[in-house]
Amino acid sequence: MPILTTEDTAERLTRLQEIIEDMLKEAKRQGASDAEASVGSSAGLEVAVRLGEVETVEHTRDNGLSVTVYFGHSKGSASTSDLSPGAIRDAVSAACAIAAHTQEDRCAHLAEAELMATEVPDLDLYHPWSIGVDEAIELAVSCEDAARAYDTRIVNSEGASLSTHFGIHIAGNSRGFIGGYPTTRHGLNCAVIGQDGDAMQRDFWWTTARCAADLDTARSVGERAAARTVARLGGRRLDTREAPVMFRAEVATGLLRSLLGAISGSSIYRRSSFLLDRLGERIFPEFVRIHEEPHLRRGLSSAPFDGDGVATRAKDLVRDGILQTYVLDTYSGCRLGMPTTGNAGGVRNLRIEMGELDRAGMLREMGTGLLVTELMGHGVNNVTGDYSRGASGFWVENGEIQYPVEEITIAGNLKDMFAGLVAVGNDCDFPGGTRTGSWLIDRMTIAGE
């Protein structure tokens, strides 16, 4: 199964658009007062190699459609992987059967027509990669080779894998919205194992992009995976103590995710957020600006419209340290008496404005403390902000890394951690839709021996 070509794409877009129109008509026919539907179709190739040999070659091909019907303010939904006309009818019937038993909810309705996206800007998200299986294997092998050659302490490997995916997503509703666009996403990652004495460590690195030309080189991904693995060897534990903690850029994204969890509309209307009733208040120091850029060209999280068909738009979530907005879809907005912010399905391309300091500067700013490079577990309580997670990283004294540390936890409360943010570095060096430098937090509890 070859990757679909550009010529197929226009044809598929038209076919999927017809499926949406059929579903919406079918919903009306079965008595729904309103309906919305989406359909996705994707194909891809994934190859994994290990110790220089192919391990798996995987051809992926996924279809899915979902439909939500409204009978007044009662709704029901259904989804299926089958795009045949019979399956469409069955899906609509199943959604209607559900809606017969859900109860009236004044906020269960489509978005207001004037908020819906009226055009779909081209965000340059579609760059098919006509790489064959052999070439993909070669690239993955060269990535892993670079990692294995990097240091004699790299003794084993979990391998390298290359993936290329193509997809089309179309959505529409009974108030006239219909929109869709194709996207591509390619990636290469590598994970290797280092050994020092009896102890083994594993680490990885990756690159991902909408366009293959934007990927980091296979060699740099492999070498970075190896460098990260070797740096962890010889990890020690720490005594239990309080200290400043620096979250290296790629793990600082987790703190931004915790912020999003706390300001999402569903957390707010369910009163299950540690940032409840803080809209318009200072939750970070004054230098902090956090914003969303959904229309970035080739952005990994870019999207012209949200899950409700509402046009997405750039905005500040936090400005001058003050919470500017919750993150709302049509439903949660209605529950809170606010308009949707075009965030059904999430926030797209989140960034924090970066500071002046590079990584070395950030370490000097911290002086003595813990640099966290990996977090484990799910110990974040969205209701209270209590934070307790497993960590590994490096102990730092006088701005210099001293030795790797592992099998420790870091704990605090996100409200205090946000307020205690000392600096954000300009050292963003990882791929992904979210962009941030490292975060330095003034104080947390480290538990160890």
Place this chain on the structure above:
Amino acid sequence: MTDPIVIARESILEPAGLLDRDLDRLLGTLASSSVDAADIYFQSSRLQSWVLEDGIIKDGNFSIEQGAGLRAISGEKTGFAYSDELQFPALAQAAEAARAIARAGQSGSAKIGQALAERRLYEPLNPIASLSDPDKVALLQRVDAEARRIDPRVREVVASLVAVQDTVLVLADDGTLAADVRPLVRLSVNVIAEEAGRREQGSSGGGARADLGYFLIEDRALTFAREAVRLALTNLEAGDAPAGAMTVVLGAGWPGVLLHEAIGHGLEGDFNRKGSSAFSGRIGQRVAAPGVTVVDDGTLPGRRGSLNMDDEGTVTQNTVLIEDGILRGYMQDKLNARLTGTRSTGNGRRESYAHLPMPRMTNTYMLAGERDPEEIIASVDKGLYAVNFGGGQVDITSGKFVFSASEAYLIENGRIGRPVKGATLIGNGPDVLTRVSMIGNDLKLDEGVGTCGKEGQSVPVGVGQPTLRIDSLTVGGTSQ
């Protein structure tokens, strides 16, 4: 119609017009001369869910997914393709793509085998149809009413009910022809309680491979509601958790997530074949204190983690992982068993037809010891008693693992003291069980809520253990 093979044929093969000779041809295409093993996994899955919030049934969903995954293996190489179209041409195309892994092979021939005698750890029923939709709605409303009745501090109740029927059919060139019809139900309750401006949550729930009547027996659904409220109210009283290494007593049942993370993943056959696990090459060595016996048992009737057969058609079994403290065995699927010269232990599992199988746990638990749980708590001067947990995670290679307590109490002078906030516990898999100093006589399995994630694939699992005393474990609180 209660023979799973008949159900699978009628619900998957016949609607797609697939005849036995089509299956022979597909298997023959996959099993070219340089292929060591080939299989086809057909699946049809139906799921219905209902969500209650603000006292009303707010949402419901019904989904149908079906497709087939086709795999050809040559040495350590696997070719894999899948299709959500089940007509012969789409499957033939997928078979060609999958077998391309074995470069020079000629088309082979293979015939589908004879079905084996089946076993019945659960009935091949459809739980979605086991209760009428109005009765499902009424069940969630009773859960909501019960949670709110218990205490006026309860402010929010979210409850959900999910029923799944998963029908699978496995054909392999080793003669495997096997089918399984797997029911799975789950009920979850999440409560927010508020007092004097402080808000805390509590969650509970359970599930089984059974019909929805499971939740009506002994008022099970209402018991979950009461438990969620109890947890939220307990958390309203909780103080800061301690920080540092200390004696920890783990309660019976769900705290068995310790075993899943600390040793379970590390004993999966793929990691050990590759030498990437902290347990690699340690069979026969002591990895736990005397008296510690841990098994992975896929044969418990009706349990969430149980399967009549795994996703490669291998009958599940009770596998001893650690016996009296000594590492005895790994969990294997067919591929890793073949490459390491052992036999599959019936642990080859996959999330769906669109995913490759790999060694996964089923129900992982520690056998009971002889101590009275009260005696165990009384033996601790100062420590932590942790009884409920959220999820966990492990780094297979370094052996470091975490699991997060959601209900815990200080132990002071042998007595259970004040509740403390949730905290993450961290340890090292290969040595944490060597510090088990007392094992309770109260083995309990969890309520049936566990989902395990590995390489992006989720599968339902179970855990269990008796009350345990661990002499030193690091507790990630804030209070020194």
